[in-house]
Amino acid sequence: MIKNIFSYFNPLPKYISSFVKEDFVLLKYLLISIFLALTIGINYWLDFETNYVAVSENYSRFIRYIAFYGFAYFGAVLIIWLVNKDSNFIKDSFFWKLSLIGLLIISFDGSYRGTYEIARKLVDVNAYLYVGRLLAEFRNFITIFIPLLLVWLFIKQYYESFFGLTFKNVIIKPYLLLLLIMLPLIVLAAQDPSFLKTYPMFKSYGVDTYYGIGIGWLAIPYEFFYGSAFLPVELFFRGFLVIGIAKVMGKDAILPMVCMYAFLHFEKPMGEAISSVFGGYLLGAFAYYSKNIWGGVFVHGGIALLMEAIAALVKM
Numbered sequence: 001m002i003k004n005i006f007s008y009f010n011p012l013p014k015y016i017s018s019f020v021k022e023d024f025v026l027l028k029y030l031l032i033s034i035f036l037a038l039t040i041g042i043n044y045w046l047d048f049e050t051n052y053v054a055v056s057e058n059y060s061r062f063i064r065y066i067a068f069y070g071f072a073y074f075g076a077v078l079i080i081w082l083v084n085k086d087s088n089f090i091k092d093s094f095f096w097k098l099s100l101i102g103l104l105i106i107s108f109d110g111s112y113r114g115t116y117e118i119a120r121k122l123v124d125v126n127a128y129l130y131v132g133r134l135l136a137e138f139r140n141f142i143t144i145f146i147p148l149l150l151v152w153l154f155i156k157q158y159y160e161s162f163f164g165l166t167f168k169n170v171i172i173k174p175y176l177l178l179l180l181i182m183l184p185l186i187v188l189a190a191q192d193p194s195f196l197k198t199y200p201m202f203k204s205y206g207v208d209t210y211y212g213i214g215i216g217w218l219a220i221p222y223e224f225f226y227g228s229a230f231l232p233v234e235l236f237f238r239g240f241l242v243i244g245i246a247k248v249m250g251k252d253a254i255l256p257m258v259c260m261y262a263f264l265h266f267e268k269p270m271g272e273a274i275s276s277v278f279g280g281y282l283l284g285a286f287a288y289y290s291k292n293i294w295g296g297v298f299v300h301g302g303i304a305l306l307m308e309a310i311a312a313l314v315k316m
Contacts, residue, residue, distance in 0.1 A: 012174045012286060019285040023251045028083040032255055035075055036262055040273055049266040058111070065107035072263040073103065076256035087252065095248040101151060102240055106260070109143040129205040130218065137225035140232040148232075148240055158247055163239030164293040175295045179302045186303070190310045194269045199311035201226060223308060230301040237261050237280065238287035238296045246288060254284040 042048055053064045077099075081090050089095045116132035123131050152162050161168070189195050202222045208215045241257040261280035265273040283296040 010174065011171070011289075012178075015285050015289040016282065019251065019254070019288065023254070025083055028080060028255075031079045031083070032076060032259070035079060036259060036277055039072070040262065040266075040270070043266045043273075044270045049263075054111075054267070058113070061113075062107060062111040065111045066103060069106055069110065069260055069263060070103050072260040073099065073256045076259040080252050080255060087249075089249045089252065092248045095245065098151075098240075098245055098248070102236070102245075105144060105147045106236060106264075109140065110264075112139060112143055115139055126210045127205075127207050130203075130207045130222075133203070133205070134222060134225050137222070137229045140229045144232040144236050148235060151240075159244070160291065163235055164243040164287055164291055165235060165239060166292050167294070169290045169292050170294045171290075172295075172298060175298045175302075178299055179306070182303055183306060186306050186310050189271065190307075190314045192269070192271070195271075195307075196311055196314065198269055198272075200308045200315075202308060202312075223305060226308070227301045227305050230304060231297050234283075234293045234296040234300055237264075238283050239293045242284050242287045243291060243293070251288065254281065254288060257284055 046052075049068065053061070053068045055061050055064065077090075081087050115135035116128065119128040119132035119135055122128075148163065152159070156162075160166070190199075202219050204215055204218050207213060208218055237257055237260070241260070242253050245253040245257075258277055258280040262273055262277050265276045279300075283299065286295050287293050
């Protein structure tokens with residue numbers, strides 16, 4: 001019976017067990033766990049990203065995000081190298097070029113705050129907050145997708161696909177089951193006041209009242225942009241940082257990605273930041289073996305939209 005249940009998740013359990021067998025070194029995992037525990041604890045104790053990284057000055061904010069994400073990524077790289085000093089990737093210029101380009105891309109994306117100013121020029125004052133939020137959700141296609149596409153065009157001879165953006169080896173059923181498993185956990189999380197302070201992300205900003213537009217007509221385009229924004233996020237974290245950098249790092253590409261991915265969640269509820277560690281690890285292993293990112297896009301976007309829907313229902 002149990003074996004039959006697990007068969008519905010194939011080949012995901014095989015991906016996980018294979019990766020753990022290949023990658024698990026007690027000292028490495030212990031040091032990475034301590035690193036993440038300390039940084040997550042310090043961030044939520046001091047509200048570190050909000051107070052010391054996401055400052056108002058554009059240039060300073062960009063530099064601070066480079067240091068912020070660079071500490072996450074290269075801190076994990078250092079741990080991996082210290083545990084296994086025979087790692088050859090540390091001497092490979094291709095690794096340094098890719099990782100530094102990736103750091104600049106994600107730092108620019110994290111520091112960019114110009115969508116509301118663009119919205120001010122496009123629409124009147126009563127709608128600019130809503131439109132600015134739509135543009136903010138769309139910006140990942142400009143700040144992440146397009147730069148990664150340009151990078152790939154220069155190095156595509158080394159890869160079978162655009163960092164895993166391929167329909168080869170795509171399976172949906174096990175990821176759908178993962179979403180069903182997550183559903184009761186999301187319902188439970190929705191009872192937490194800190195969760196409801198963040199979700200739903202959708203806000204009408206009074207546009208429905210001022211223009212007499214039904215709230216649903218405002219929610220649909222927002223949720224579409226919000227859900228689709230996870231495509232460039234998955235392309236960066238599971239595509240570029242795993243499938244892309246695995247060319248030089250192999251399986252060691254996953255843990256640095258996990259650490260940077262956790263830092264991406266530092267302005268969200270602590271529970272979400274902690275769960276991102278496990279989610280990033282699993283999705284990283286899935287991408288590493290399947291060589292595509294669509295499962296991650298489906299799960300990541302699906303969970304986000306479920307959180308939106310359940311939070312909205314709780315607040316009704």
